[in-house]
Amino acid sequence: MHKDEAGELYEQAREAWATEQWQVAADRYEELLGHLPDAPSSAAWWYDAALAHKFLRNWDKAFTLGREAAARAPRGEGDPAFWNLGIAATVLREWAVARDAWTGFGITVPEGEGEIFGSFGICCxxxxxxxxxxxxxxxxxxxxxxxxxxxxxxxxxxxxEVVLHDGEPKGERTVDGRSHSVFDEILRFETSDLPTHTVTVSAGTASDIDALEAVFTQQGYGAEPASSFQFLCTCCSEGSREQTRSVHAGTQQVSVAAPANEIPELLDTWAAAGPKRSWSDLASVG
Structure with a gap:
C-alpha cells in the first residue's frame, strides 16, 4: 500500500471516530490493518478497531481484533488492550483467554480453569x-x-442477577468513609430466578426494618425499604455522593426478592418476633 493511501485511510478512521461513527471507523482501521498488520503504529490501530466493535457490541469482532491488539501490548503494565479483550472474552465465555487477558493487564485471578469466581470487592x-x-x-x-x-x-x-460492567468508573458512592466506584452496565450476563414483590409493612422502630432485611438476607434473599431509594439527575448520579441509609419507623413499602411461596412465611416470622410489626398488600412486580 502506498504511504498516501495508508494516510488517507487513517484520516478517515480518525474522522469517523471523532463523530462516533464506530462502524465506519472499524471498517477503515480493518482495511488499513489488512495491508499493514505489523506497522510501527499497528498496535494502536488494532486496539481502536477492537474498541469500535466493543462500542457496537460486536463481540466476535472485538474478541478477534482484541487478541491482535493484546499480542502487541506490554504485559503486566495495565495496558487497556488486555482489559477490552478480557471483556470480549468474558461475553463469549472464552475463559482461558479472559484469564490470560486479566493476567496480562496485571490483575491476579483465582487459579483454575473456566469461569472466574473471585472476591473483587463491592461496587455499584x-x-x-x-x-x-x-x-x-x-x-x-x-x-x-x-x-x-x-x-x-x-x-x-x-x-x-449477574451483570457485565465497563471498566471506567462513572461516579462514586461513599459509605462510612469508604468509596465505591459506579460502573456502567454493558449487558446482563446471567438472569436471576428470584422474583420481586412489594409489601406494605408497619414497624414500631427503625431497627424493626433492619430486622426485616436480616430475615431475608440470612436466607440469601433481598429486601429494600422504599426509604433507601434516592432519585438523582444524570449529573448527580455520575458524580461523587455520600450514601446514607434513611430507614425509619412507621408504614412503608418494601421490595423483597425471594421465592414467591416463601415470602409470606418470612414476613410472618419477622412480624411475630417483635411488637408493632405487621405486613399487608403483598404484590408481585416481576
Missing part, C-alpha cells in the same frame, strides 16, 4: 434498561462481572 452498577437507569449495589466476581445484591425497582431487573 448503573443498570440501563429501556432508558431506565438505576444504580444498584453489587459484588464483583471478576474484573468485569458483578452479582446484584440490591433489589432493583427497574421493571424486569432482579436481585441476584
Amino acid at each position: 452498577v448503573r443498570l440501563d434498561t429501556d432508558s431506565a437507569r438505576e444504580v444498584v449495589w453489587a459484588v464483583r466476581l471478576c474484573p468485569t462481572r458483578a452479582r446484584v445484591v440490591s433489589v432493583p425497582v427497574t421493571p424486569g431487573r432482579r436481585f441476584g
